[in-house]
Amino acid sequence: MIPQAPPEFRSGFIGIIGRPNVGKSTLMNQLVGQKVAITSPVAQTTRNRLQGILTTKDAQLIFVDTPGIHKPHHQLGEVLVQNAKIAIESVDVVLFVVDVTTTCGAGDRYVADLLSRSSTPVILGLNKIDEQPPNLLEINESYTKLADSQQWQTVKFSAKTGVGLPELQQLLIQNLEPGPYYYPPDLVTDQPERFIMGELIREQILLLTREEIPHSVAISIDQVQETPTITRVMATIHVERDSQKGILIGKGGSMLKAIGSAAREQIQKLIAGKVYLELFVKVQPKWRQSRIRLAELGYRVEE
Template sequence: MTVETQVNSIENDIYAFSGAVTIPQAPPDFRSGFIGIIGRPNVGKSTLMNQLVGQKIAITSPVAQTTRNRLRGILTTPTAQLIFVDTPGIHKPHHQLGEVLVKNAKIAIESVDVVLFVVDASVNCGSGDKYIADLVTRSQTPVVLGLNKIDEQAASSRDAIDASYTQLAEEYNWQTVKFSAKNSDGLPQLQDLLISQLAPGPYYYPPDLVTDQPERFIMGELIREQILLLTREEVPHSVAVAIDKVEETPAITRVLATINVERDSQKGILIGKGGIMLKSIGSAAREQIQKLIAGKVYLELFVKVQPKWRQSRTRLAELGYRVEE
C-alpha cells in the first residue's frame, strides 16, 4: 500500500465512521504514525491496545487467536497521535480462515511505521517468537520488543526469562520495554518509546476518536467475545457473528444478530438446554454493548449453521474476512 493510498483510505474511513469532520492542524513538533502490534496468539495484544487507548474496542479471551480483523485503535496525546493496528496472532494456519488471518498480519508488518512485537514474558522465548522475529526483520520497519505479562513472572525464573528475550533483542538490535497490559505497569514508558520512534506528522484522525471501526462491527465482536468466554473450547473458532439490523430510538437501540456456526452440534451448544446458553450470551453481550453506546439495548440473537464456512473463500468474504490490500 502506498502512502497516498493509505491516506485516502484513512480519509474514507473517517467519512464513513463519523460523517464529514474537521481535523485540526497539528502543533509544531507533533509526531504521528501507525504501530503494528504483532505476536503469537494470546500474548495480550488486544488487552494492550484497549489499555493504551483507554477504552474497550478489541475483544479479549483466554482462548487463543481471538483477534480476526485488523483493528485500529487511536491514542492522541498533546504531542502525538499513535494509530495501533491490532493483528491476529501469527500461527501455523489449519484452514482457509487461518491463512487469511496470518496473511493479513504479515501485510500489516509492511504497512506500518513501527512494529511492536509483543511476547509473553511469563515464559521463555520460544520457537514461535523466533519465527516471528525472523519474519519482521525481513521488512525495513523499525521494531520494538515488548515484554508483556511481567506481573505473571515467577521470581525464581525471572532472570532466565528476561535473558532469553535480551538475547533475541541484541541479535536484531531492538529496543525493549517491559510492561503488564493487565495492570498498566510500564505502559507510560512503552508509550514514550513508541512516540520517539515516530516521525513528525499530522493528525490522521480527529483527536477524540479511539477507533476507525463502526459501532456495528464492535457490537459483533462483543457478542463473539461472550461466546468465547462462555463456551471456551466447545465452540472456539467456528463462530462468526453478523449484525443484521440496528434500529435506534431515543429510548432504546434494537440489535438483531446472527451467530454462524459450522455444525448442528455447535448450534445445540450455543442454544443450550431450554435456550439457557443463548440467553446467557445475550445478557452478557447486551451489558457490554450498552457500555459501548451509553444507552439501553434490546439484543436478539439467532443461530445459523453454515457448514465449513472457514474453508470457503466466498463465505469468508460474506462474513467480512478478506485478505487486506
C-alpha cells in the first residue's frame, strides 16, 4: 500500500549521470542499502535505466542509474547513450558523478556540456575520495573550476566506504520539491525479479571473464519455476562469436560452472531462498548491431 505523505514530505527522481566506471551503480546500492544494480571493474556495466528507491521518514528518493555516457561504437552503445540523455530531461535533479582519482578530463567536460543545456538542477558528486592520489590540489582545482563555471553545488563522498553519503543524501532531499510517495515505503527497486536475476548472472560473467568477454553478452531468463522448497531458474547467455562461447563454457564446463555457482549465491540472497540455476550459451552473431535483436533482449530507447 502507498500511504498518504505528510505535508513536509519531499520526493522526486534523481538521475545518476557520468562517464563509465565512475561508481554510479555502487553509489546507488549504498544509498538504497541493498544491491539492486550490478557493479564491475569493467566500464559500461549498466545497460538499463535502473531505479533504486530510498524512503526515509522525510522523503522518498528514486534514483535512476543510467549507462555511462561515452562515444558509442555500435547500435547497443547508441541506445545506451540515448537513454542516458533522455534521463537527464526526465528527472527532478541530476547527480553528476565524477572520479576524483584523476583530473577533470574530456569525457567529464562532454557530460558537463550536455548538462549545461538542460534546465534540470545539477549537483556535482565527487566520488572516490578514499582513493585520492598525491596530486590532490590539481585534481580538486579542476573540478572546482568545472562546478564554478556552471554554478553547481558540490559534495564529496566515497560510494565504496560510505563516507560523505549522509551529507549527499541531505543535499539531494533539500533539492527536491514537496511531493507524494511514488512507491510503497518498503520497495527498493521498480525492476522485476527476473531482470535482477539476469543482471546478477551478467555481473558474474564480467567479474570472472573480465576483458575476454567484454560487452558482447546479454542474458535472457527463459523460465522461473517456484516451489515451496526451491526456485528453478533457466537462463541463456547470448554471445556474438563461437570463440566467446568456448571461453564462457571453459575446459570441461569449468567456467560456466563457476559463473553459475557465483550467480546462484547472489540470486539466493535476492529471493531469500534456495535456487537451482541452469545456464545455456547461445551464439547470436552481431546482436549488438541489430535493433530487432536488441529489442528481443530488452534494450530499447526509453520513451
